[in-house]
Amino acid sequence: MSDPINTCPIQLTDAGQLRHFLTTEGLPRTLLTEILDTADSFVDMSEQQVKKVPLLRGKTVVNLFFEASTRTLSTFELAAKRLSADVLNLNISTSSTKKGETLKDTLMTLRAMHSDMFVVRHSDSGAAHFIASQVTPDVAVINAGDGRHAHPTQAMLDMLTIRRHKGEFEPLKVAIVGDILHSRVARSQIHALRTLGAAEIRVIAPLTLLPRNIESLGVKVFTDMARGLRDVDVVMMLRLQKERMESALLPSESEFYKLYGLTNDKLAFAHPEAIVMHPGPINRGVEIESAVADGPRSVILDQVTNGIAVRMAVMSMAMSGQLADKNTSADADNLNA
Amino acid sequence: MSDPINTCPIQLTDAGQLRHFLTTEGLPRTLLTEILDTADSFVDMSEQQVKKVPLLRGKTVVNLFFEASTRTLSTFELAAKRLSADVLNLNISTSSTKKGETLKDTLMTLRAMHSDMFVVRHSDSGAAHFIASQVTPDVAVINAGDGRHAHPTQAMLDMLTIRRHKGEFEPLKVAIVGDILHSRVARSQIHALRTLGAAEIRVIAPLTLLPRNIESLGVKVFTDMARGLRDVDVVMMLRLQKERMESALLPSESEFYKLYGLTNDKLAFAHPEAIVMHPGPINRGVEIESAVADGPRSVILDQVTNGIAVRMAVMSMAMSGQLADKNTSADADNLNA
Amino acid sequence: MSDPINTCPIQLTDAGQLRHFLTTEGLPRTLLTEILDTADSFVDMSEQQVKKVPLLRGKTVVNLFFEASTRTLSTFELAAKRLSADVLNLNISTSSTKKGETLKDTLMTLRAMHSDMFVVRHSDSGAAHFIASQVTPDVAVINAGDGRHAHPTQAMLDMLTIRRHKGEFEPLKVAIVGDILHSRVARSQIHALRTLGAAEIRVIAPLTLLPRNIESLGVKVFTDMARGLRDVDVVMMLRLQKERMESALLPSESEFYKLYGLTNDKLAFAHPEAIVMHPGPINRGVEIESAVADGPRSVILDQVTNGIAVRMAVMSMAMSGQLADKNTSADADNLNA
Incomplete structure (x- = not known):
């Protein structure tokens, strides 16, 4: 059970914030606890009359599913909508690959559309990690299951x-x-x-x-x-x-x-x-x-309910981290310029 | 033409409000008239510049289509969006049944995601009624056509x-x-x-x-x-x-x-x-x-226009009824506790 | 290379505003420049934290794709959502034609649902123009590619x-x-x-x-x-x-x-x-x-980024023109009455 994607430092910003969520492996206990605490607050919110917060308003979340999974897609779609994001569902197997575009071109194209977050499902272990390595720091990546690797x-x-x-x-x-x-x-x-x-x-x-x-x-x-x-x-x-x-x-x-x-x-x-x-x-x-x-x-069934809350938690946390990181990168660029 | 789902008391709350909309059979004239009056107001609204009201804001409407119908789905999707709901379209025949999940498990899972309303289309007579019986009082059910039974x-x-x-x-x-x-x-x-x-x-x-x-x-x-x-x-x-x-x-x-x-x-x-x-x-x-x-x-073509208005009317009325009913059930639970 | 849809006066209102966007042919330079200027402002907006403006709030945009194109559909869907429109995606080849409905009936039905804009993709040259001729002045039409004619x-x-x-x-x-x-x-x-x-x-x-x-x-x-x-x-x-x-x-x-x-x-x-x-x-x-x-x-990749901005520009401009035109028609009707 050797694992080529062991500690995955790409998940965190230099300041230790969540930027992508690719694997639970190697994440510090404080961060896992922060995810659980944030999710707890979303469980409470989902019992309210208006189950919606503006945390991702004006952000674009792309559900990039290379492997079909209606149930998982639904939970991420609902989580994103309850965070007020604009959501785009893409079933990749049936679209651009047909026209012969490479995966990297697809990613660069979606990034150029100012997507803010990819939720990735893929049958290959390491796919979410690879995708994150291509689009950091512009796009936050959430792993919705990659091969035998992580969920x-x-x-x-x-x-x-x-x-x-x-x-x-x-x-x-x-x-x-x-x-x-x-x-x-x-x-x-x-x-x-x-x-x-x-x-x-x-x-x-x-x-x-x-x-x-x-x-x-x-x-x-x-x-x-x-x-x-x-x-x-x-x-x-x-x-x-x-x-x-x-x-x-x-x-x-x-x-x-x-x-x-x-x-x-x-x-x-x-x-x-x-x-x-x-x-x-x-x-x-x-x-x-x-x-x-x-x-x-x-x-x-509690797991299902908690699943929406956890997804809302990691999506909002990764978006904060990615935003902080992007601003830091921009500042660094300005200093170097 | 015997009908096993005759009067369908499940449609109404104890206070006589619409809670599900499964069949026109057995509903009192006052209620049908209330639907028509409410729909009239939505016809007027749809001629305004901004065809949108916040009545279902923060609510989740799931279009649960076991039988494909683009036209009917479109009218419900538009009606829900003009009521400001978050909408999830599920074509069930091609998803969870493939993984061997039972219908009841699908329903319980969607309910656990805090769905507020199911719009159900099914080739079996009585399907919408069965689904309503499973998810009352948490989810309001709108029948979008079930077998030879009702539309x-x-x-x-x-x-x-x-x-x-x-x-x-x-x-x-x-x-x-x-x-x-x-x-x-x-x-x-x-x-x-x-x-x-x-x-x-x-x-x-x-x-x-x-x-x-x-x-x-x-x-x-x-x-x-x-x-x-x-x-x-x-x-x-x-x-x-x-x-x-x-x-x-x-x-x-x-x-x-x-x-x-x-x-x-x-x-x-x-x-x-x-x-x-x-x-x-x-x-x-x-x-x-x-x-x-x-x-x-x-x-x-007037029928088409009126179709959106009627769907907005029954969706908003059923949501009110379901909400009142849920609160009543919660109160009763508290009293019994 | 003779072209039956030469100058396309239907694109403009009597006052010279864009009402449909079917072809670049025959449009005055001032209008093309206005599109570019408007798009420039949307490029700036898309770098903001909240990439969303309420210009099409309460409007219904129908993506009417008779020919599949995930990439083009995605750009129009994102553009519409960032303008705050309600969006309906229809893949026509797999729906109403199956039930034997004519194209014109489909158009009249969608218009009767108070759709405000059709984004049309079709394998036949002239299709977008034909559709515009059927739904003016109620619906604005954007050509997302028709046969060998225009994009x-x-x-x-x-x-x-x-x-x-x-x-x-x-x-x-x-x-x-x-x-x-x-x-x-x-x-x-x-x-x-x-x-x-x-x-x-x-x-x-x-x-x-x-x-x-x-x-x-x-x-x-x-x-x-x-x-x-x-x-x-x-x-x-x-x-x-x-x-x-x-x-x-x-x-x-x-x-x-x-x-x-x-x-x-x-x-x-x-x-x-x-x-x-x-x-x-x-x-x-x-x-x-x-x-x-x-x-x-x-x-x-700049082209991709600019593609969202240009689509937002023509969608918002055509909606303004269609609205002005509809009001003018209504005034004319009132005068004639």
């Missing part, structure tokens, strides 16, 4: 959900269950949980769905639900990415469900007040039993 | 058009012509016309395109245009839903046109000041002759 | 780019290079350059890609880059419209590149301070060498 807004909405239900991270035992190997979500969750100081992070999966050297990320590995779930405070289920799965890795969906699907029987191993999470969309009867998904310990 | 905003824009041209409903003889069997529009029109007190409602169609027991709705049945159109004040043509028509029901388009297509010759049977209506899009030379569609008695 | 906003963004880099037009020698035959862009550029007073306009192309009688437009014809580019101040490359090209006209892409592709070697024939332009998207290695496209004399 940092998903991880942060999970952290927000945990904090709102459990308070502090320090005492928590957290288990991440399922297809760790293909999951950008799991990677981002592990980095965030470690930084925020969770007591113990466990991953539970069959050996075929575990990356090599996963222990190096600071997690305990289990291949058995009974032992892995024992006394945990948080159970984070992953989606079975059927579309990403090579044929040989799994015997069958029903076999997976039997061993790793979260049922009330298996949930009994966890702490009696454990919460159950899932990034959605749920495959009922594959990763999770309906009785659990819809049960009293499920916080799955 | 209530179409019916109300027709009522508005009749009232603006003819004044009172009581003295009017109205004929509905065409494919009654497959038409959700006809059902909604008949309910609205009865409630608003039209003197006489006629349906004119070949026997193969008439539902059984249609007389139980309080209409007179004709299979012949000459007799059916005699002295009517309003002629409401229906679309020939080619895509819905089973092969055996109709001999051919030209045969249909010969017998039921509205030509100036046939229109001569009606009252000399009769108006001609059609929900659009028109099949020229199939349901209607161009000379009639574009002639002095056609009010087809 | 006037592209031409005006090119003019703005030239003026911002070179100042006055009078002393300039300008070369247009590539597929002149199929290019609506070239036609619109030639008309604009002549009206604005450029000293010399050259076209450079193989004989097979030159329209007959092109000289009648007031240009000098070259089939050779070395002679055609000599001492020019501006090199305007065209896109090779592969999708429009009949098989027999060109030997091959590499053959074209060898003879007409803009390389630094060929650019050496031009004036040392010549600027290089291209409407995008670029086919690198077909029309232009990467070293030129990304080099110090390329102003290709």
